[in-house]
Amino acid sequence: MPTPPLSDEELLRSLEVRNRHRTLDDAARELGITRSTLQNRLLRAAERGLDGSTPVKIPLNQKVKGISTLTDVAGNVILQWTKTTTDEKAAAVESAIRDAFERYRSPAILPAPTGYTDESLLVVYPVVDLHLGLFSWAKETGEDYDLKIAADLLRSSVSNLVGRAAPARTALILDMGDYFHTDNSKNQTARSGNPLDVDTRYGKVAQVGVELAVEVIELALQKHERVEYRKLPGNHDDETSLMLAIALAAWFRDNPRVSISTDPSRFFMKQFGLCMVAATHGDMLKMGDMAGYMAAKWPREWGETEHRYGYTGHVHHDRVKAGNGVRLESFNTLAAKDAWHAGEGYMSPRSMVSITLHRDYGEVDRLTACLPMLKRAA
Ligand SMILES: [Mn+2]
CATH class of the missing domain: 3.60.21 (Purple Acid Phosphatase; chain A, domain 2)
Structure with missing residues (x-):
């Protein structure tokens, strides 16, 4: 059974806890989850634009690999990069769809020859x-x-x-x-x-x-x-x-x-x-x-x-x-x-x-x- 996607509320809570702590480890401890689970939640939150950033449009065959953030001394975000990598599964689906359509031939009936027969x-x-x-x-x-x-x-x-x-x-x-x-x-x-x-x-x-x-x-x-x-x-x-x-x-x-x-x-x-x-x-x-x-x-x-x-x-x-x-x-x-x-x-x-x-x-x-x-x- 695949786990259902986290709700916006759950992601917002993770963001809020993260912002109150100096390190990821401390935030993860308070939430009772691992550091990588927290990282994952922060990525999902960024994808949905919950962190206040503009959601980045990710191409169909790509998935988010990580986010780099540049902040000032007060912690305000100055710049943010969304890093993506090829999503093998999505790329395979895309190429299968392309293959299927490559074989597709129009059922249109050819016009009869216009010349004399x-x-x-x-x-x-x-x-x-x-x-x-x-x-x-x-x-x-x-x-x-x-x-x-x-x-x-x-x-x-x-x-x-x-x-x-x-x-x-x-x-x-x-x-x-x-x-x-x-x-x-x-x-x-x-x-x-x-x-x-x-x-x-x-x-x-x-x-x-x-x-x-x-x-x-x-x-x-x-x-x-x-x-x-x-x-x-x-x-x-x-x-x-x-x-x-x-x-x-x-x-x-x-x-x-x-x-x-x-x-x-x-x-x-x-x-x-x-x-x-x-x-x-x-x-x-x-x-x-x-x-x-x-x-x-x-x-x-x-x-x-x-x-x-x-x-x-x-x-x-x-x-x-x-x-x-x-x-x-x-x-x-x-x-x-x-x-x-x-x-x-x-x-x-x-x-x-x-x-x-x-x-x-x-x-x-x-x-x-x-x-x-x-x-x-x-
Ligand atoms: Mn024969």
């Missing part, structure tokens, strides 16, 4: 195997990679691509899986239990991941009138994927320009005019089986379209395979390799692309943000 175009931004929370040590793997580096890379890639992309009315941000490196604090792959090289705690990665996805969507909103977002699960983030989508759906629920899919399945499909875009992470259904799957699963859209695309991630490098009525491809990633993959000798350029589809003509342009370019701009 083309409803015959769709820009797809595939976010492929970012592996947020992967730790890679340059001495071991050739490239440093951690939570901050990964977040900075995605942010700068998306901002670069959005800046250069065609002014399509609709943007599709398609997360192809393994956005997160780990799915929990066990730091192992779910299926094989292989140990994972991780940077920092799962909870922190999850928090950064949500905020980063919000930023990516807001970047796209600067150019495109509508943004659709889909998070596909990968083999590193089976469970966390859906939680991310649910968090984003809550975040943007009042924004009519954003639509977040909370579909928990491992497959994505969107028809856009004569285009059909399907996607899956690629760890379970292999690229080679995708054409048949698309025709069997979505026969109506298959029949109504002429330009069909099957996108996959997982392998961290780009491949294209056209045939059976679909252009299938996998993508490079922005992520560095972990120690195991570096040891296996995997090499591939690191980049992110945006793809523009025309509702009648299919893919009409593609832009690349590659690592050397991003590093130079940073």
Whole structure:
């Protein structure tokens, strides 16, 4: 139980006794308290201005350490200094408040782009195997990679691509899986239990991941009138994927320009005019089986379209395979390799692309943000 603060009366009595004695010790003895308790009471009295002095305004993060008084021979106060020191507790509270507000983002809805947007175009931004929370040590793997580096890379890639992309009315941000490196604090792959090289705690990665996805969507909103977002699960983030989508759906629920899919399945499909875009992470259904799957699963859209695309991630490098009525491809990633993959000798350029589809003509342009370019701009 904290002791209640002393009343003004009690402090005034301490002052009065102090003034009748030559020394602090004598005054303390009469009051039946210790010398330091008396000193403390005199400080409190000075703070409240009870000693006749003007109360000194003490800044929030400071506390009174002592008072020096200069008196004349008659005992009149000529000058008084209030000495303060940093109040660690108050300073900690102040910095916690600052931190909390630093994370605060305005819920204001971004204004729609004022320029012309083309409803015959769709820009797809595939976010492929970012592996947020992967730790890679340059001495071991050739490239440093951690939570901050990964977040900075995605942010700068998306901002670069959005800046250069065609002014399509609709943007599709398609997360192809393994956005997160780990799915929990066990730091192992779910299926094989292989140990994972991780940077920092799962909870922190999850928090950064949500905020980063919000930023990516807001970047796209600067150019495109509508943004659709889909998070596909990968083999590193089976469970966390859906939680991310649910968090984003809550975040943007009042924004009519954003639509977040909370579909928990491992497959994505969107028809856009004569285009059909399907996607899956690629760890379970292999690229080679995708054409048949698309025709069997979505026969109506298959029949109504002429330009069909099957996108996959997982392998961290780009491949294209056209045939059976679909252009299938996998993508490079922005992520560095972990120690195991570096040891296996995997090499591939690191980049992110945006793809523009025309509702009648299919893919009409593609832009690349590659690592050397991003590093130079940073
Ligand atoms: Mn994967």
